[in-house]
Amino acid sequence: MGAAALAHGATALWDVTVVTGRRDVTPFEQHIHSFLEVLPLTAVAFTACLHWDQVRSLARGGGHPPGLAPQPQAPPPARPLPEGLRRRHRGPGRPALR
Secondary structure, rough: HHHHHHHHHHHHHHHHHHHHHOOOOOOHHHHHHHHHHHHHHHHHHHHHHHHHHHHHHHHHOOOOOOOOOOOOOOOOOOOOOOOHHHHHHHOOOOOOOO
């Protein structure tokens, strides 16, 4: 993500440098560019907040190895069906649902 942020910044700088000599760059366009420049840094910050233990491990160079790959979640705890659904599913030869 850091490399993508640097590439995005370099591309934005190149774009403004090329365009400034060819046409007028309005203040509105400058504000849009500055907003778009911040987005990759914001994405890096959000990711770091969500995986803070991994960031600390990377910064310290030890601890547990970083594992930013998606992990399977535990299944949610079973909840009993509402009474109306339990009655509806009872039929001849069908056991009552719990």
